[in-house]
Amino acid sequence: MTKANPAGTAGETLDAALRSAAARLAEAGVPSPRVDAELLAAHLLGETVGRVRALAFTDAPPPEGFSDLVAERAARVPLQHITGKAHFRYLELAVGPGVFVPRPETETVAQLAIDAARRTPSPKVVDLGTGSGAIAAAVASEVPDAEVHAVELSPLAYAWAERNLAPLGVHLVQGDLRTALGEHSASFDVVVSNPPYIPAEAVPNEPEAAEHDPAMALYGGGADGMELPAAAARTAARLLVPGGYFVMEHAEVQAPAVARLLAADPAWTDVRTHLDLNDRPRATSGIRRTVTDEPVREEPMASTRERMLP
Structure with a gap:
């Protein structure tokens, strides 16, 4: 699991970081801001989206580098280019x-x-x-x-x-x-x-x-x-x-x-x-x-x- 971001806001929780990220992505016009924020966190943590949602109910901190990836997505870089993968039917494909x-x-x-x-x-x-x-x-x-x-x-x-x-x-x-x-x-x-x-x-x-x-x-x-x-x-x-x-x-x-x-x-x-x-x-x-x-x-x-x- 990726360690917490030492450069983030002191005491910031994963839930707060996801909320902030979703607001930033929504302002940038990203069609599914909350889901994209969760997918970025899941990518960094090496976890499923379901696990990220469960962690958001705890005091878990956001993963290191999360804000950087959110900034990329807010610039409308495709989510799949950031994570390096795309889901298609039952498959996970490498893309970029x-x-x-x-x-x-x-x-x-x-x-x-x-x-x-x-x-x-x-x-x-x-x-x-x-x-x-x-x-x-x-x-x-x-x-x-x-x-x-x-x-x-x-x-x-x-x-x-x-x-x-x-x-x-x-x-x-x-x-x-x-x-x-x-x-x-x-x-x-x-x-x-x-x-x-x-x-x-x-x-x-x-x-x-x-x-x-x-x-x-x-x-x-x-x-x-x-x-x-x-x-x-x-x-x-x-x-x-x-x-x-x-x-x-x-x-x-x-x-x-x-x-x-x-x-x-x-x-x-x-x-x-x-x-x-x-x-x-x-x-x-x-x-x-x-x-x-x-x-x-x-x-x-x-x-x-x-x-x-x-």
């Missing part, structure tokens, strides 16, 4: 500068990929643009018989992904999601992707994202941010076996565009939009068309779209 911090809404996308993988014996799965490796790690840990691959272009993000994925036996490749895994064409049962998708002019409101998430992980290319999502869909069509499953995260406002993109491509059938835990359209999926359900070429595209969309 140079990698996109996984978001809770992406857990819904991971669940869709996991459900699809579980429907296939010994499935082969790939995560395109894996970042920290969050989705690939979730699939590997929750579908033990899966052969999981992951692709990441950024050298910095690749280093974090390697740290997270190596213990799970995931096959990690440093490469461009637009061209990667050429030797694996038509061999995957599930392709999942959370590609960069923010439009060029849409700077994130949160300082944690705008100032600390790498731009390479945010902006999807083009005025509408759709260049990389469209590329991920093309790669998925190349990599999947007939009947294989593709699911991709996107911004809620992009849901209609992504659905139209897949529905207009004869490679896809059964195009569906999926809501996240906040009931926002967060992901779109499609099934790689088989030869037997190839559409009639003379059929008008409008009626094809109407048939494919839910």
Whole structure:
């Protein structure tokens, strides 16, 4: 356990320090000030948040360095960069500068990929643009018989992904999601992707994202941010076996565009939009068309779209 802070206020208790920290973080605009204060204390103490809350009912002092970490968080440095870890589903991932911090809404996308993988014996799965490796790690840990691959272009993000994925036996490749895994064409049962998708002019409101998430992980290319999502869909069509499953995260406002993109491509059938835990359209999926359900070429595209969309 970390020793008490000798530089702190004489006689200050952990409870008082947490209250002061929460007020400071709230003033700085941090969305969950009390929880973040408790997480910082837990990080320094090497304890759980539950244990920190219990200690706050005693005369226990705050941990050494607590005020310094609170100051960092008040400057809107991401909590995960300060602690060096991010929680995603049942996992604790190593994260830091140079990698996109996984978001809770992406857990819904991971669940869709996991459900699809579980429907296939010994499935082969790939995560395109894996970042920290969050989705690939979730699939590997929750579908033990899966052969999981992951692709990441950024050298910095690749280093974090390697740290997270190596213990799970995931096959990690440093490469461009637009061209990667050429030797694996038509061999995957599930392709999942959370590609960069923010439009060029849409700077994130949160300082944690705008100032600390790498731009390479945010902006999807083009005025509408759709260049990389469209590329991920093309790669998925190349990599999947007939009947294989593709699911991709996107911004809620992009849901209609992504659905139209897949529905207009004869490679896809059964195009569906999926809501996240906040009931926002967060992901779109499609099934790689088989030869037997190839559409009639003379059929008008409008009626094809109407048939494919839910």
